Amino acid sequence: MSVPSLPEKARCTYGGDEFLFVEIDEAMSLAANVRAMTIARGLQEQRPEGLLEICPANASLLLRVDPDVLDPRQLETLVRELEEQARQAVGTPLPTRIVEVPVWYQDPYTDAVVKRFREGYHQDPSGTDLDYAAAVNGLSGPEEFIRRHHEQPWLVTMVGFVAGLPFMFQLVDQEKQLQVPKYLSPRPSSTPQLTVGHGGCFGCIYSVEGAGGYQMFGLAAGPIFDPSQQAADLKESMIFFRPGDIVKFRPVDEEEYRLLQQQVEAGTFTYRTAAAEFDPDAALTNGEAYNRVLLEALS
Structure with missing residues (x-):
């Protein structure tokens, strides 16, 4: 890098x-x-x-x-x-945590919104957001884009815009950065809560349902913002993510997503996390080799 x-x-x-x-x-x-x-x-x-x-x-x-x-x-x-x-x-390592985020890519909920807001909103009304994201990055199709999206970790660079929303920057060499323009015109409503989105070089997870202009790829399984603080991971703060967190997306199928939702509803869902030391110099100089070392904390 x-x-x-x-x-x-x-x-x-x-x-x-x-x-x-x-x-x-x-x-x-x-x-x-x-x-x-x-x-x-x-x-x-x-x-x-x-x-x-x-x-x-x-x-x-x-x-x-x-x-x-x-x-x-x-x-x-x-x-x-x-x-x-x-x-x-x-060169001084920063204390942080690594968070594994289960994601149901190509889910029917974000797909329905994608289909609803094409004409007049999107650069390419003929396909899906994943089709478009793969094409603008020169990839073979949605499957390759999804693999690239979850294969390497992301750094939470800031939290905000709306309460609890994490902006994330993937820890890869610049030439491998996934870059996708935002919608031509923002969707005025209906972006599902926990949508995994992308705009420019930044990924995000929508903390609440509402308007949005990022491309939509799937749904995260666990809560990230809970004003009632009933969720197991949000007892100390209504906002889950913190700047400096390292996120590793993990693809799940519909069956596992439904099981995880049962845990969320029962209040027993917890993110798989691990304490770690993030070395920015190693990330800049050793790139994906350092990522493998970093993610061993989740093993």
Whole structure:
């Protein structure tokens, strides 16, 4: 995986007296995302009084302060210190977890929505989203695209847009990145909850039913957002995914999906997870060989 060079310093701008926006780079890259996550974790550990919110994104952070307690210019000074520490700590592994996500690819529920929103919404009304995704990536068909989609792990680069929705970047060489344009016009409704989608180079899992413009490939089996916190994996937080999580999709058939749904309804479903140390340098230099080592934690 090629190693991009980042700007010497992040660009910091202010939003009134409450917000500090920290832009690591204009383009998303693994290196930029790791830098953003490292700064965010440093802020979380130090948590100066008056820092209200830390919102890491793909290649940036948005920070909100109480200006009566913390001057955003003081916060920028701390961000610069953490940025320098992150630059010097290149190669330091980040503690994370690996999450196996069962997915029913080519399910009838997302397929029905795909068929409903073709004319006027999609670039190629004649086929399915998987047909289109395979074609624009030069692959033989949906089966090869699905294999490429679940074969290598994904890094959760940010969580947001709607509550609990994870954006994910696949840990592969740039020339192997799956890239698929979003719909020409967003679907105004009906995207099923837990739809596994894709737009640009990012994958996602829709945390709630609603509008959406990402291509749809299947349904994830387990809950990722539960305001009632009844799900077994969401007792501590209503949002399951965290930036820095590593996701490994696992294809399941209809029979296994139905069994997993019974567990979800009974409140007994839990994700298969494993604690791990993510080494960004190894991911950048050794690519898929490092992925195999990383995923051994799930064995």
